[in-house]
Amino acid sequence: MSIGLMARSLVESPTMRLNEEARKMRERGEPVIHLGIGEPKSPTPVDAIRSAMAKLSDANIHYTPTDGTPELKQAIIRYMDDNYDRQAAPDQVIASGGAKQSLSVILASILNPQDEVIIPAPYWVSYPEMVKIAYGVPVIVHPEDGRFQPRFSEIADAVTSYTKAIILNNPNNPSGAIYSEDFIREIVEFSEKKGIWLIMDDIYHKLVYGGKSCVPATRFTERDIDDSKIIILNGISKLYAMTGFRIGWVVAPRKLVNVMIKVQGHGSSCPPAVSQAAAAGALNGIQSMVENLRLTLQNLRDLMVQELEGFNGVRITKPDGALYCLADFRAYSNNSEELADFLLKKVMVVTVPGSAFGMEGFLRLSFCKNVKDITEGIARIKWALDTTSPNEIFINDHKLVRDWL
Numbered sequence: 192m193s194i195g196l197m198a199r200s201l202v203e204s205p206t207m208r209l210n211e212e213a214r215k216m217r218e219r220g221e222p223v224i225h226l227g228i229g230e231p232k233s234p235t236p237v238d239a240i241r242s243a244m245a246k247l248s249d250a251n252i253h254y255t256p257t258d259g260t261p262e263l264k265q266a267i268i269r270y271m272d273d274n275y276d277r278q279a280a281p282d283q284v285i286a287s288g289g290a291k292q293s294l295s296v297i298l299a300s301i302l303n304p305q306d307e308v309i310i311p312a313p314y315w316v317s318y319p320e321m322v323k324i325a326y327g328v329p330v331i332v333h334p335e336d337g338r339f340q341p342r343f344s345e346i347a348d349a350v351t352s353y354t355k356a357i358i359l360n361n362p363n364n365p366s367g368a369i370y371s372e373d374f375i376r377e378i379v380e381f382s383e384k385k386g387i388w389l390i391m392d393d394i395y396h397k398l399v400y401g402g403k404s405c406v407p408a409t410r411f412t413e414r415d416i417d418d419s420k421i422i423i424l425n426g427i428s429k430l431y432a433m434t435g436f437r438i439g440w441v442v443a444p445r446k447l448v449n450v451m452i453k454v455q456g457h458g459s460s461c462p463p464a465v466s467q468a469a470a471a472g473a474l475n476g477i478q479s480m481v482e483n484l485r486l487t488l489q490n491l492r493d494l495m496v497q498e499l500e501g502f503n504g505v506r507i508t509k510p511d512g513a514l515y516c517l518a519d520f521r522a523y524s525n526n527s528e529e530l531a532d533f534l535l536k537k538v539m540v541v542t543v544p545g546s547a548f549g550m551e552g553f554l555r556l557s558f559c560k561n562v563k564d565i566t567e568g569i570a571r572i573k574w575a576l577d578t579t580s581p582n583e584i585f586i587n588d589h590k591l592v593r594d595w596l
């Protein structure tokens with residue numbers, strides 16, 4: 192079988208691999224606790240359901256315009272106005288099948304082979320691979336000493352004549368860090384001066400805690416959307432707990448959106464019509480569910496931080512946003528993949544190795560779970576790693592004996 196070089200260079204997502212392993216264990220009746228994936232499980236907003244049902248009852252479900260229905264685009268324009276204080280025009284907006292597809296269409300539209308894209312670590316696991324799929328070169332910037340806040344100079348020093356874009360995810364998956372306003376301002380000014388695209392992945396921008404806020408990058412430019420280098424990426428997956436509908440969007444200069452329409456048109460024609468109706472319903476509907484989700488997550492974050500702070504040897508920086516704690520387990524292992532495999536095998540807890548995010552020695556734990564999973568999951572990890580804990584525990588009716596320390 193002949194496989195292309197680019198595809199061969201891709202790394203399997205550890206999240207997907209561990210998910211699959213956990214699924215098989217669950218099928219065998221093993222009481223797995225999943226602190227891996229970050230997926231809000233709130234019910235779909237009622238306005239989204241109503242709007243999708245109305246579309247279905249119409250029995251008129253066909254291709255839509257490639258860049259999305261006028262209704263969805265109007266809803267996105269309103270969202271921009273409400274949350275970014277920016278007036279976008281319909282031809283500066285394109286909806287896609289999830290923010291992930293939006294990003295791959297952006298990259299396919301802006302990159303030449305060998306163009307470089309700067310990505311500060313820790314980064315979302317898919318960014319480097321998506322850049323490679325578009326025949327670009329991911330350039331990872333590792334902040335000094337494992338900090339979660341990159342310095343402007345570290346990014347600027349990584350720029351070469353091949354640099355085409357910088358990707359920032361704010362707040363950040365996996366660290367939960369919100370970048371400082373000074374940093375965002377400097378990056379916006381720099382990218383506009385240098386003519387480098389600044390892709391802002393804002394998928395978690397309202398999931399922020401403890402009175403913190405995440406200021407949109409657009410606040411730091413005087414330029415209008417067509418003259419700016421900022422590309423806004425967002426979607427309904429996280430804020431509205433609508434991962435299964437697969438709708439994301441981009442707001443960008445119309446020249447870029449025009450190219451993206453060509454790319455997307457040849458790739459997938461358009462996002463699914465029923466999902467677009469649901470997304471428009473969610474965006475136009477009652478917004479209290481977003482705040483309810485945020486408050487629930489804030490409590491769960493506090494609980495997870497408290498449990499991790501009581502864990503000898505584990506170091507934790509309190510996340511200000513998103514769905515995850517990125518905890519430093521280097522006191523226990525410098526190989527996070529081995530550690531995650533060990534925890535799954537020995538105490539049936541799914542975590543994601545920090546190596547997948549450019550942070551070896553760390554584990555990402557999602558607090559987008561229930562209270563029992565968080566407390567019991569962390570208790571099991573403690574039991575597995577802490578030599579001072581008793582030699583046996585019971586998990587449901589499974590008796591576990593520690594025979595590895």
Ligand SMILES: Cc1ncc(COP(=O)(O)O)c(C=O)c1O
Nearest residue numbers: 289290291315364394426428439
């Ligand atoms: C940082 C980041 N961006 C984008 C996405 C993808 O979102 P979507 O479900 O809209 O494709 C995710 C999903 O986990 C994410 O964590």
